[in-house]
Each structure stands twice: as structure tokens, then as C-alpha cells.
Amino acid sequence: MSRRVDQTVKDIKSLKVQGARNVAKAGVRAIMYAVEDSRAKTVNGVKADVVKASLKLSGARPTEPMLRNYLDETIEFMASEIAAVKTRSVEKFKEAVIKSENEYLKRMRDDLARLKEYGAAMLTDGMLVVTHCHSSTVTGVIKEAHKQGRELKVVACETRPRYQGRSTAKELARAGLDVTITVDMGIAKFMKKADIVLVGADAINSTGDLINKVGTRALAHLAKDYSVSFFSCAESYKYDSLTLYGVKEKIEERSPKEVWERAPRKVKVSNPAFDVTASRYISGYITEKGVVPPSALSGIAKKKMGE
Ligand code: RUB
Numbered sequence: 001m002s003r004r005v006d007q008t009v010k011d012i013k014s015l016k017v018q019g020a021r022n023v024a025k026a027g028v029r030a031i032m033y034a035v036e037d038s039r040a041k042t043v044n045g046v047k048a049d050v051v052k053a054s055l056k057l058s059g060a061r062p063t064e065p066m067l068r069n070y071l072d073e074t075i076e077f078m079a080s081e082i083a084a085v086k087t088r089s090v091e092k093f094k095e096a097v098i099k100s101e102n103e104y105l106k107r108m109r110d111d112l113a114r115l116k117e118y119g120a121a122m123l124t125d126g127m128l129v130v131t132h133c134h135s136s137t138v139t140g141v142i143k144e145a146h147k148q149g150r151e152l153k154v155v156a157c158e159t160r161p162r163y164q165g166r167s168t169a170k171e172l173a174r175a176g177l178d179v180t181i182t183v184d185m186g187i188a189k190f191m192k193k194a195d196i197v198l199v200g201a202d203a204i205n206s207t208g209d210l211i212n213k214v215g216t217r218a219l220a221h222l223a224k225d226y227s228v229s230f231f232s233c234a235e236s237y238k239y240d241s242l243t244l245y246g247v248k249e250k251i252e253e254r255s256p257k258e259v260w261e262r263a264p265r266k267v268k269v270s271n272p273a274f275d276v277t278a279s280r281y282i283s284g285y286i287t288e289k290g291v292v293p294p295s296a297l298s299g300i301a302k303k304k305m306g307e
Contacts, residue, residue: 069305
């Protein structure tokens with residue numbers, strides 16, 4: 001197995017690479033490493049090495065359909081290449097797979113650029129935006145609105161236990177935004193004055209429910225309490241098509257040590273990475289195809305993924 005693939009898996013598990021988009025991007029790059037580092041002498045041998053890498057990558061974090069969707073597309077691409085061009089050399093096959101991975105990265109960039117436009121259009125001058133964790137999609141939308149000249153105030157939840165909210169605060173402050181960070185439960189104080197809540201997405205299921213960083217669900221309930229609109233910024237590739245067949249999105253349980261390094265032996269520690277927000281709490285998804293209600297998300301995703 002390619003050492004570079006193993007390193008990527010480690011970086012994803014340890015959260016050195018965090019957030020669904022970054023995880024998916026790292027996964028696509030790792031597939032290129034698997035292709036480049038493969039010593040197989042046949043096209044099918046290269047394919048087997050890529051499949052092995054893909055299994056390792058998709059197991060790194062279980063709640064990441066965006067990564068899995070791109071890995072599945074890679075495997076389908078390799079199968080169709082082999083079926084279409086039976087006598088292709090190993091070199092040519094490797095080139096074709098790498099080219100298609102580069103196209104996936106480009107598609108991700110293009111989708112994000114469109115999504116940022118739709119999201120930024122929703123943020124008007126003087127708004128107070130609440131967010132949670134670190135979503136590169138959400139920070140992208142907020143920075144785009146700021147670049148277009150809107151004055152915004154942002155409040156970020158610190159996001160226990162790994163404090164990804166600090167990354168959000170640092171990134172937005174560096175971009176010149178007015179940012180406040182608060183302990184997770186301190187957000188109630190700000191919700192009264194908030195205009196909009198923007199969060200990311202790790203997964204979206206067939207009924208439009210959102211799976212995102214633990215604490216998102218409580219935030220959505222609070223937003224409803226104060227009649228604040230609640231949107232998730234998510235490319236349609238966050239959709240998990242397996243949920244259409246009754247498969248429940250798996251919620252990653254992380255090490256108890258992240259919560260309490262040396263907890264007393266009789267204290268049980270729970271550390272789920274994500275939670276589920278029911279679609280009825282979600283005003284809409286901001287996607288690369290526009291702002292849509294939760295019920296429309298699966299249709300957009302299925303069309304895009306060619307199901
Ligand atoms: C990050 C998280 C983010 C989504 C979306 O959790 O829940 O909101 O992944 O991020 P973690 P993006 O830090 O555990 O990965 O918009 O960058 O895809």
C-alpha cells in the first residue's frame with residue numbers, strides 16, 4: 001500500500017484534515033497517490049490497488065458520503081475504462097484515472113464557487129450570522145459576502161471537544177470580519193439577535209435530514225425557538241444515496257479521551273462526532289444548484305450523480 005495513502009488516512013482520522021469537503025479533496029488526491037505509487041504490471045492490478053486504497057480511505061471516517069461518492073465514481077470510472085479499452089497500457093490507464101481525479105477536484109471548485117454566490121446573496125448588510133464548528137463551505141459563503149462589501153457580524157460556537165470553532169473564528173477574523181466566539185451553550189444569548197444560522201453538512205439523508213457536527217441539532221432547535229432561519233451550506237455530493245434504501249447514516253463515535261483525557265474509571269464518556277437535525281428544522285440547503293427546501297435535495301443529488 002502507498003505510504004502517502006496511509007498518511008492521508010492518518011491525517012483524516014486525527015482531524016489534521018477536517019470538514020467533509022477537505023476530507024473528500026484529500027481522498028481524491030490520495031487516489032492519485034495510489035495510482036502513481038502502484039507497482040502493478042497490469043491494468044487490473046492497478047485497479048485492485050486503487051480499490052484497496054479506496055476502502056481504507058472510506059473507513060477513515062464513517063460519516064462522510066461526499067468522500068464515498070467520489071471514491072465510488074472512481075471505481076465506476078475504472079471499470080468503464082477497462083470495459084471500453086481492453087488493450088490499454090498500464091501507463092495510459094494510470095494517466096486516464098489521474099485525469100478523471102483532477103476533473104473531480106475541478107468540479108468541487110466549480111460547485112463551491114456557484115454555491116458561494118447563492119449563499120452570499122442571502123447575506124445582507126448588518127446581519128448577525130451564527131455558525132458552528134468549522135465548515136469551509138460556510139466560511140467561503142461568509143467571506144464571499146464580505147468581499148462583495150457587506151458588513152456582517154459572526155458568532156461562532158467553540159465546538160467541544162476539538163474546538164473547530166476556533167479555526168472558524170481565526171479564518172474569518174483574518175479575512176477582516178467582526179467575529180465573536182462563545183462556549184457552545186452560550187449561543188442562546190446571541191440567538192435572540194441573530195438573523196440567520198449557517199452550518200455545514202457532513203451528510204444529508206433521503207428525507208432531507210442533516211447530519212453535521214454534534215451540537216447542530218440543539219442549535220437548530222434554538223433557532224426555531226427564536227424564529228431565526230436555519231440553513232445548511234452543502235454541495236449535493238453530501239447526499240448519501242444508501243439512505244434511500246433504509247440504511248441509516250452511521251454516526252462516528254470518537255475517542256473518549258477527546259472529551260476527558262483521564263476520566264475516573266466509573267465515569268462513562270460519550271463522544272459522538274455528529275448529530276441529526278430533522279428536516280423540519282431546516283429552512284433550506286444552499287447548494288451549487290441554488291437554495292432549495294430539504295425535500296428537493298435528494299432529487300438534485302440523484303440527477304447530478306446520474307442515479
Ligand atoms: C466538521 C463539520 C462541518 C462539515 C462541513 O466536522 O461538521 O460542518 O464537515 O464542512 P469535523 P465543509 O471537524 O469533525 O470534520 O463545509 O468544509 O465540508
